[in-house]
Amino acid sequence: MRHIAFMSRRQMLAAMAGGAAAFASFGPAAAAEKTKVTMFGWDGYQTGLMATQNLAAQDVELAFSAMNNNDEIITRLASGGNDIDLITPYMGYVPLLAAAGLIQPIDDALVPNLQKVPKLFRNDRNIMVDGKRYAVPFTWGSGAMVYDPAVIKTAPESWFDVLKPEYAGKVGMSDDPLGNLLLAAKLVTDAEVPTRLTRAQLDKAIAFLVKLKKEHLRQIAVSFGELADALARNEISITFNGGEFVKKYAADKGKAVEFAYPKEGTFAWLDVCSLAASSKNTAAAHKVLNEMIETQSQLALAKETAQGICNVDAIAALDPALKFYPYDNLADFGSKAQFYQMPPLEASDGIMTWTDWQEAYEGFKAA
Amino acid sequence: MKASRLPDGQVIRDGAMRIRGQWSVAWMMTPVAIIFTLLFILPSLNYFVLSFWRVAAFRVVPDFSYANYARALGQHLPVLLYTFKLALLTAMMTTVLGFLLAYVIRFRAGRLAPFLLLVTLLTLFGGYLMKVYAWKTILGNEGVINTALLGLGLIDQPITSLFYSPGAVVVTLVHFLLPFAVLPIFSSLRGVEEAEIESARDLGASGWRVVSDILVPRCRTGILAAFSLCFLAAVGDYVTPAIVGGTISMFGRIIESQFGQAFNAPLGAALSFVMLFASALVLLTASLLLRLWRPR
């Protein structure tokens, strides 16, 4: 999710220019005794770590390299020959990375701040593989519906509202294959887990998206920034798939929008920090993992990204303007938005693979 | 045959100069050739090989299969054709507009010519995104055009098809690419004497005949360069369509997503080569048509 969420226009262009990620070193000039930890993640995710002097105090020097998409993590780790210690994947990738032997277990004892992370996030089954922790969650959100209260007076209760005739040509969507297909599958198929689809179910989900596109969709946004922009310019009034942070993005553009969790439910996402199997600085890396969910660091992250945070102390101290996530009733959030696993990579029992999904989604795009 | 009419000494001297010239040209070309080989030929070969491989469990596996090409020309063909349609339209419009602008600068602007040329160049500094966003504020539901039409009472609902539409993509790209069309055509037009145009008119040619008989054949290279630049830029662009095109999908976006989200570099490579060859085909056809363009 994070991929699309934070894919700013700047990054879009950077990706276009060949995606040569800037490799930047932060903190004071490297002193000999400091241990260098390299993080490969979304630009912006280093903000919290830089907000405090905690790492320097623990003799850790952070080197940050910006990534362009989740798959790049796999490519970089699998190709070897690099000094990446930490990565920030979407939680759905964690089981895949663990199975491929690209990440190693994390010692909870060395990450005391985990105790400040609500259970809903801390022990998500995506990041616990065979009882072992493979990631530290630090930010979250969901595919919430975003709408313009100036046009839609009461919060839509159902995702099917996007098909109402009065919203024809006023629906926006972000270009998010996993989220869009998963949500469509949730709405129009009887699949128990919307990421475990048969061919027929996948086709049905696609057919729904195509119908939506042909009859109601005005925009498939290249980023959530663009989605917010379309809302702010009154080009669209309601979204299929979306995100809580769109509220903040739109507010920055002077537009008040609201989000809702329709009764059919949606998906939730976590961005997590994992330890590369090849890391040679695991002790120092654990210090960085702990700092990722440290209170001040989390507050800085919320301010930078407008995403949900995972530290209860930080949540308590959060600026009310950024406290629009349902922090007060996470259990209720958990019932409306669920953390689904990725579609399988290898075909078995007629379940469609992630590759099948992507091919199908391309068909939707071309339709 | 012509050389035989010349005194022998001259032929020999000519020959010597030609050989020396060839050597210095070879020397001058060396850095370009090295850069071209390192940065284009070798990576292209790498991707060409890759395009026959396949992906399994996030790893690229050597293979020799046409499957990627079959997909590129099967499943993805409609998007390819749509992309080419849009790019062709963009390139043709840009070339025609660029020609008109270059003509005005060359023959009609008089002392304003350097100024106009500078303005043309200045728009290059405006930045790509600025242009995209400028068109947002012009074509959008609450943009300049819709606001004006609503204000005048000509419409009572904004025309939504102005923006987030293929038309918006073409308009934005034409605006962005115009300088790339003006400059090569202008530089060709500089070689055309005003007296050629006046002669043609004097001999009875209408304005259209002057264009078709004199200006187009005389600016073949410039026109082809302009068309090629604009076509290639338009066909490969997926950011503009993604931002202003609404729900449309371009081929470049599919290629990009193979290297990004989909983690299928072999398919991405195959798609790239399909696009490369299709583009080459278009440009060859364009150059052939221009070559065949002869005054009747």
Place this chain on the structure above:
Amino acid sequence: MSENGLVRLEGVSVSYGTFHALRPLDLAIGHGDFLAILGPSGCGKTTLLRAIGGFQRPTSGRILIDGQDVTALGPEKRPSNTVFQGYGLFPHLNVRQNIGYGLRIASRGRPEIAREVEHIAALVRLQEYLDRPIDKLSGGQRQRVALARALVMRPKVLLLDEPLAALDLKLRQTMQEELRRIHREIGGTFVFVTHDQSEALSLATRIAVMNEGHLVQIGSPEEIYQRPQSRFVATFLGEANVLAATRRAGQVTFAAGGSFASKGADGDIAIAVRPEVIRIAPSPGTADLTLRGQVRDRLYLGSHLRYEIGLADGGRLVAAADATDRRNLHAPGDEITVGWAHDAQVLLDK
């Protein structure tokens, strides 16, 4: 000036804002004329030619060609054709295609075009070059192509803008003869612009002299040369001595001494005398009037000697004398008498 000329300009003027390129003028060009429009650069001669050709819309006045008012017509609709100074040949076409271009525009049949092109190519002696590209031609050959391309249209009037200016001296002389021959052979009406007075004198049947946007004098080369009406014409065409004089009661007296009888109003006048009509030390009875002077300088110029003579009033006189006549040999410092016949001098309007 004939009232029913082939080309008639009535009150034609051209101005750009406050700049007057062409002052209102009338001009008639007759059938078969070979008219030179002569003047220094910037005098408006090219503007005048372009106005006739349709490349310059007049600010005022009318232009008629063969009785038809063409003032509002573009060049493509006028029965005139132009040979441009830079020729304006089409480099992407060969000689044959260049010459045939106008006929093709006129939708003539292929055989007719081929025939006409061959015919005109023979006239300008280009038959052997018809299939050459333009960039393989010499300057003189290009000039012929430009000429042929215009002539093949059988224009009622052929306009030439400085047609020989780009050629070297020898080629220019050859082309002058060619132009005269072609004019003779096809018997058309030619108008050409030149700043070269010798070219105007040798080519034209009539010369129109222009200065500062005005048409100052028009006439045959002999008239223009022998009877200039103004100091400008007298000095622009060939060399002339312009002497100051005063008329009192029918008697004109030179400032340098000497006088003769001449009717007219009293006042200061100017008198033009060509160097070649001045006799050095004339034998009695051969000169109608004489002046005294002192040789300042003598130049040997092959066919003649050129004397610069200081006059009594401090003025200067240039005289040309036959170099083979030994009597004409005077050294600088010699006191001499110069004289000329009455009809060899011209009284200028001033």
